[in-house]
Amino acid sequence: MAIISDDENLNHKKKRNDNTVSEEISYDMSFETNIRPKVFNDYIGQSSLKSTLKISIEAAKKRELPLDHILFYGPPGLGKTTLASVIANEMNTNIKITSAPALERPRDIIGILMSLKAGDILFIDEIHRLNKISEEILYPAMEDFYLDMTTGKSQTLKSVRIPIPKFTLIGATTKAGSLSSPLRDRFGIIHRLEFYTDEELTKVIKRTAEILNIDIEENGAIAIAKRSRGTPRIANRLVKRVRDFAIVKSNGIIDEKTSNEALDILQIDKFGLDNTDRALLNIIAEKYDGGPVGIETLATALGEDTKTIEDVYEPYLVQKGFLQRTPRGRKLTSFACKCFNLKNIDIQKSLF
Ligand code: ADE
Numbered sequence: 001m002a003i004i005s006d007d008e009n010l011n012h013k014k015k016r017n018d019n020t021v022s023e024e025i026s027y028d029m030s031f032e033t034n035i036r037p038k039v040f041n042d043y044i045g046q047s048s049l050k051s052t053l054k055i056s057i058e059a060a061k062k063r064e065l066p067l068d069h070i071l072f073y074g075p076p077g078l079g080k081t082t083l084a085s086v087i088a089n090e091m092n093t094n095i096k097i098t099s100a101p102a103l104e105r106p107r108d109i110i111g112i113l114m115s116l117k118a119g120d121i122l123f124i125d126e127i128h129r130l131n132k133i134s135e136e137i138l139y140p141a142m143e144d145f146y147l148d149m150t151t152g153k154s155q156t157l158k159s160v161r162i163p164i165p166k167f168t169l170i171g172a173t174t175k176a177g178s179l180s181s182p183l184r185d186r187f188g189i190i191h192r193l194e195f196y197t198d199e200e201l202t203k204v205i206k207r208t209a210e211i212l213n214i215d216i217e218e219n220g221a222i223a224i225a226k227r228s229r230g231t232p233r234i235a236n237r238l239v240k241r242v243r244d245f246a247i248v249k250s251n252g253i254i255d256e257k258t259s260n261e262a263l264d265i266l267q268i269d270k271f272g273l274d275n276t277d278r279a280l281l282n283i284i285a286e287k288y289d290g291g292p293v294g295i296e297t298l299a300t301a302l303g304e305d306t307k308t309i310e311d312v313y314e315p316y317l318v319q320k321g322f323l324q325r326t327p328r329g330r331k332l333t334s335f336a337c338k339c340f341n342l343k344n345i346d347i348q349k350s351l352f
């Protein structure tokens with residue numbers, strides 16, 4: 001078996017001048033890249049999305065044309081970048097990966113678009129953060145594969161159309177609602193990534209453990225899956241933490257007991273909630289009588305920014321039925337009050 005470094009901090013993606021990262025170069029010895037599935041057969045979960053994509057890929061190959069532009073949306077950590085890489089592999093094409101904040105100046109996006117070859121995939125993460133100018137450069141590029149450029153100065157100003165190769169744009173966002181409709185309308189395939197079931201996460205964990213040569217029992221994997229808040233990125237992170245615990249505190253094998261002990265120490269409860277999730281629910285219960293409370297007020301009380309609350313914490317709390325988003329603000333559900341014995345009992349204490 002290959003020796004695999006699992007150092008999360010390894011900078012596995014080599015940055016290039018054009019603000020993209022090269023996937024070819026990034027398949028090195030790092031943790032994320034080694035465990036990342038490369039073909040649909042290894043990609044667990046998102047079954048309806050995979051079926052749709054497989055048909056689109058087969059049709060595109062038969063027609064010898066690039067795939068339609070694709071937009072993935074949903075909470076972070078569910079595998080949008082991974083899926084884009086899988087698509088590139090299945091299409092036998094190159095992928096260039098960048099994110100909207102890296103495309104600050106018009107020349108950033110123009111440079112990338114002009115460097116593409118026919119059939120290439122351009123992946124733009126956090127696409128809702130693209131600025132207006134870059135977005136407008138993308139419109140004709142996506143629709144008719146050309147760039148609208150101006151040359152010369154004032155009186156001699158001329159507009160020229162520069163053709164670019166037919167490519168596929170894959171956009172990813174945690175906030176589909178923040179995308180402008182002209183941009184959204186240019187994607188042929190729009191799909192939401194769903195939280196993973198415990199069974200799917202168990203498979204992801206077992207696959208990761210095998211790649212990293214970690215000994216894990218079925219019940220150990222299930223115990224981690226249950227506390228991974230439906231998110232493979234979290235599951236993979238927890239596998240490593242539990243592995244460390246197993247090495248130090250027992251025989252290195254991850255079984256149910258080791259998993260549960262390690263996760264208790266990490267203060268991740270049986271619902272997968274961490275200290276911040278519990279603090280959020282606690283604040284609504286204690287300070288705001290169960291809500292509704294506005295997101296800005298909640299963010300200040302919690303000491304987090306609104307974006308992190310909206311993108312990272314809320315989706316899972318809402319999906320689990322603990323939190324409600326109402327027009328008047330965030331509100332605890334009666335289910336949350338029952339589970340955590342709210343409103344005047346400290347959630348942290350009630351859980352451990
Ligand atoms: N690792 C992270 N996401 C994965 C997935 N969806 N399938 C398999 N392994 C993964």
